[in-house]
Amino acid sequence: xxxxxxxxxxxxxxxxxxxxxxxxxxxxxxxxxxxxxxxxxxxxxxxxxxxxxxxxxxxxxxxxxxxxxxxxxxxxxxxxxxxxxxxxxxxxxxxxxxxxxxxxxxxxxxxxxxxxxxxxxxxxxxxxxxxxxxxxxxxxxxxxxxxxxxxxxxxxxxxxxxxxxxxxxxxxxxxxxxxxxxxxxxxxxxxxxxxxxx
Amino acid sequence: xxxxxxxxxxxxxxxxxxxxxxxxxxxxxxxxxxxxxxxxxxxxxxxxxxxxxxxxxxxxxxxxxxxxxxxxxxxxxxxxxxxxxxxxxxxxxxxxxxxxxxxxxxxxxxxxxxxxxxxxxxxxxxxxxxxxxxxxxxxxxxxxxxxxxxxxxxxxxxxxxxxxxxxxxxxxxxxxxxxxxxx
Numbered sequence: 361x362x363x364x365x366x367x368x369x370x371x372x373x374x375x376x377x378x379x380x381x382x383x384x385x386x387x388x389x390x391x392x393x394x395x396x397x398x399x400x401x402x403x404x405x406x407x408x409x410x411x412x413x414x415x416x417x418x419x420x421x422x423x424x425x426x427x428x429x430x431x432x433x434x435x436x437x438x439x440x441x442x443x444x445x446x447x448x449x450x451x452x453x454x455x456x457x458x459x460x461x462x463x464x465x466x467x468x469x470x471x472x473x474x475x476x477x478x479x480x481x482x483x484x485x486x487x488x489x490x491x492x493x494x495x496x497x498x499x500x501x502x503x504x505x506x507x508x509x510x511x512x513x514x515x516x517x518x519x520x521x522x523x524x525x526x527x528x529x530x531x532x533x534x535x536x537x538x539x540x541x542x543x544x545x546x547x548x549x550x551x552x553x554x555x556x557x558x
Numbered sequence: 559x560x561x562x563x564x565x566x567x568x569x570x571x572x573x574x575x576x577x578x579x580x581x582x583x584x585x586x587x588x589x590x591x592x593x594x595x596x597x598x599x600x601x602x603x604x605x606x607x608x609x610x611x612x613x614x615x616x617x618x619x620x621x622x623x624x625x626x627x628x629x630x631x632x633x634x635x636x637x638x639x640x641x642x643x644x645x646x647x648x649x650x651x652x653x654x655x656x657x658x659x660x661x662x663x664x665x666x667x668x669x670x671x672x673x674x675x676x677x678x679x680x681x682x683x684x685x686x687x688x689x690x691x692x693x694x695x696x697x698x699x700x701x702x703x704x705x706x707x708x709x710x711x712x713x714x715x716x717x718x719x720x721x722x723x724x725x726x727x728x729x730x731x732x733x734x735x736x737x738x739x740x741x
Binding site for chain 2: 363364366367368369370371372373375376377378379380381382384386387388390391393394395396399400402403404405406407408409410411412414415418424429430431432433434435437438439440441445446447448449450451452453454455456457458459460461462464465466467468469470472473474475476477478479480481482483484485486488489491492501502504505506507508510515523526527531538546547548
């Protein structure tokens with residue numbers, strides 16, 4: 361029962377914040393991905409940094425349970441699937457999480473995203489045996505690994521570096537990157553507002 | 559209306575931290591499979607079956623990893639599934655509190671309209687195809703933007719970096735090609 365209450369509380373907070381940072385708006389996703397407005401990229405980098413610093417900092421202080429970490433396996437399909445997701449993300453302006461929140465926010469096109477997503481997931485369920493047989497799902501570099509070796513973690517490290525300290529340093533690196541990233545990398549400063557009407 | 563990135567990033571980071579502190583890292587895309595499984599199991603009750611030590615399925619994907627997906631299909635009131643349903647409500651509450659979404663945005667986002675015109679059918683077909691590719695890719699990768707990229711890179715997981723590299727390597731050129739007009 362506790363876990364259901366936590367699911368409701370954290371899920372509500374996640375959906376709420378995703379909407380407030382603009383991640384449910386495909387215009388904001390599109391501007392990030394065509395590099396004309398990187399505010400959301402800065403938000404994401406800062407979020408990863410803050411999460412990382414708090415988690416690894418908490419582990420070092422003994423306040424956060426290392427056992428709650430959950431690391432996914434590395435295999436060729438991760439990169440291939442990433443390419444596919446990226447292409448669809450750019451086209452639709454939604455990813456799985458922001459798509460469902462966008463539907464809650466009243467975007468009707470997000471319902472078509474969810475329908476397409478359910479069909480895509482079903483197609484993967486049916487074609488999974490072929491992927492399995494292809495070897496593209498076979499783990500490499502140790503599979504479920506972190507970049508350093510995290511003390512007390514059930515996951516191996518890619519290197520022998522102390523994983524918690526490395527996590528703290530990389531987390532701070534993400535924060536620095538968030539501040540260092542320019543507001544835009546492509547297009548005209550000021551954007552459409554300064555362009556004459558076509 | 560959209561939060562400043564410093565405040566937004568801090569809040570989003572706190573949510574990801576709270577999840578891993580209290581339960582486990584956030585992930586979403588698996589729940590598309592679980593919902594598919596729930597629907598398919600209603601149509602064909604032989605899809606997911608109970609065994610002596612858990613659950614299994616006639617579908618190899620649901621049966622993998624000791625039937626953990628089959629178990630979630632058989633027990634929809636689990637943490638991860640309820641989490642995603644709560645996300646929908648969170649989005650609804652946020653929009654209501656900021657005064658609702660305007661009618662034009664409900665049909666399609668401004669950037670799409672500026673580049674591809676007013677046809678809702680065209681937008682919906684494109685988004686449906688996008689959704690198919692996104693979820694097929696996410697399941698092939700074993701996670702999505704939340705699970706692989708954000709939760710993964712936050713935990714310094716190698717797979718999170720590989721996923722993010724692939725996602726942006728495709729997303730940036732596709733977006734630059736599609737959205738030439740700014741809005």
